[in-house]
Amino acid sequence: MLSRLNPLTTLAASGAAIALTMAASNWPVSVAVAAAVLAAGTGAGVMRRVLAASAVILLPLWFSLLVLHGLFFPEGRIVLAGWGPARITVEGLAFALEMGTRTTACVLVLLLFSFVVNVADLVAMMTTRRIPPQFGYVLASTLTLAPAITDQLSRIRQAQEARGLVLGGSLLQRVAAARLQMVPLVLALIQEAAERAHALDARGFSSPGPRSTYREVADSRGQRTFRRAVLGLAAAAVILRLCASWFGVPVLPSLSAGNA
Amino acid sequence: MSQQSLTLPAPGAAADKKRRLLELLGAASIAATFIFLVLAQPADITNGVGSASTLVALGGFLLGAILLILGVLPTLPTSTLVLIPVALVLNIALGQIMGTTGLPFYFDAIGTVLIAVLAGPAAGAATGALSSIVWSFFNPTVLPFAAGAALIGFLAGMAARYGLFRRFYLAPVAGFATGIIAGVVSAPIAAFVFGGTSGAGTGAIVSAFRAMGDTLLAAITKQALISDPMDKAIVFAIAALLVYALPRRATFRFPFVRRFNVLAGKDPAAAS
Incomplete structure (x- = not known):
């Protein structure tokens, strides 16, 4: 269902969710946002991929935060346990929890967006929105090139290993092996890029002027209204938070509770 | 959109001026955000999560990158x-190859530096910013x-323009200086947005400074000043080696390389 929405709608919703999470900076809000992402991801059938991708990013982050703030937090007052300079403090653990949940929520939001968005639709929408067409080219081209280049790299490695390249060994040997793989890869990539430039120029890619797209992306009045509403809500949350910390205006508790 | 003319409009001076303005605004936004973070010294994010500073850091830096x-x-x-x-994928792929060598660095800017050396500072800056945006689809x-x-x-493009890539031993020096500046600028992001670093090695260094009683921002800045210059010196050296390994007819195809004589030596087309 999510992937059938207009890409701008999912983009606006993701941006707004991140702005709200950051503005609230409050672990119950972060947990609620993360839970909402999990529910939406399960509905869209991409939950397993989102979780796998986020685990790779979030596990080292949580480990690092817990070790760093859990053991070394000089501002902490309530000490739970201590070994010399390392002290477990309540404040340190609370800070790690606050930061960890906030980052977790934002990472989950963005990964869900990148798994449900149709890149071709996103690029088509950008073309009609006066974003330079070069941006769409770079985005779409990178996402399609990445698997092709990984393939090319593994073919280069296999060919070199067949000729006796050893990947392990001392540091110098490993650096030499890395060089043997990188130079042919970079060379081939730059050559191919030059050919692609000729093809693009032949089709008038660099000429200025208005562009149109063959791809029709569905949009509706409901989605347009939704986009405006969530972006307005996010802007309000950010402004309220800035006012609260600079001019001492109290933040309404209902704001941080009602956005999940 | 009204139909005016069927011929393509000439690229006007107004459009150029607008783009120049966007570049300047982007650079100004990044500089202003950094100056704000340094001057306001958002007292200590550890006394409350310092959410306003996080919003300013995130918003100002991202806006600047997008305008650029x-x-x-x-x-x-x-x-x-x-x-x-190609550079964006190289940033990721070469980072992974270097990862298999087991060295404790990131090496995630090799493609960016390569483009900066071949095509100049503006292309380098755009590539760096785009790299982060596109990479964020995966991470x-x-x-x-x-x-x-x-x-x-x-900075890599500026180093190339002023001839620091003509001699192999000058490239790591330029990388070291770039690393100092980049580390100082990136540290507030690591501190305010993530409250730390995600690497095990870098995390250990931050912990050590925190154990000595530093504030979080100070500890992360010191860690960045230890890791980043070394990392960027190696990245610049690798980029230099890659550029030297490319055939001259490939490198001299780039006007920036010819105009500023980025790589010492003669244009093969002119020499023959």
């Missing part, structure tokens, strides 16, 4: 533009560092 991209991208020739996706935590990545590309 919008200003620079349309001015790049197609031959440079097609290299950007969202790199997104806030877009301004730092743009700065690395810009």
Whole structure:
């Protein structure tokens, strides 16, 4: 269902969710946002991929935060346990929890967006929105090139290993092996890029002027209204938070509770 | 949109001026955000999560990076533009190859530096910022560092322009200096947005400084000043080696290389 929405709608919703999470900076809000992402991801059938991708990013982050703030937090007052300079403090653990949940929520939001968005639709929408067409080219081209280049790299490695390249060994040997793989890869990539430039120029890619797209992306009045509403809500949350910390205006508790 | 003329409009001076303005605004946004963070010294994020400073850091740096991209991208020739996706994938792929060597660095800017040396500071800055944005499709935590990545590309291009890539031993020196600046600019992001670093090695260094009683921002800045210059010195050296390994007819195809004599030596076309 999510992937059938207009890409701008999912983009606006993701941006707004991140702005709200950051503005609230409050672990119950972060947990609620993360839970909402999990529910939406399960509905869209991409939950397993989102979780796998986020685990790779979030596990080292949580480990690092817990070790760093859990053991070394000089501002902490309530000490739970201590070994010399390392002290477990309540404040340190609370800070790690606050930061960890906030980052977790934002990472989950963005990964869900990148798994449900149709890149071709996103690029088509950008073309009609006066974003330079070069941006769409770079985005779409990178996402399609990445698997092709990984393939090319593994073919280069296999060919070199067949000729006796050893990947392990001392540091110098490993650096030499890395060089043997990188130079042919970079060379081939730059050559191919030059050919692609000729093809693009032949089709008038660099000429200025208005562009149109063959791809029709569905949009509706409901989605347009939704986009405006969530972006307005996010802007309000950010402004309220800035006012609260600079001019001492109290933040309404209902704001941080009602956005999940 | 009204139909005016069927011929393509001539690229006007007004459009150029607008792009220049976007570039300047982007650079100004990044600089202003950094100055705000240093001057306001958002007292200590550890006494409350310092959410306003986080919003300013995130918003200002991201806005700057996006304005830079919008200003620079349309001015790049197609031959440079097609290299950007290649550079982005190289940032990721070469980072992974270097990862297998087991060295404790990131090496995530090799493609960016390569483009900066071949196509100049503006292309380098746009590549750096784009790299963070596109990479965030796989790993969202790199997104806030877009301004730092743009700065690395810009400084690498400036180093190439002033001849620091003509001799192999000068490239790591330029990388070391770039690393100092990039580390100082990126540290507030690591502190305010993530409250730390995600690497095990870098985390250990931050812990050591925290154990000595430093504030979080100070500890992360000191850690950045230890890791980043070394990392960037190696990245610049690798980029220099790669550029030297390319055949001259490939490198001299780039106007920036010819105009500023980036790599010492003669144009093979002119020499023959």
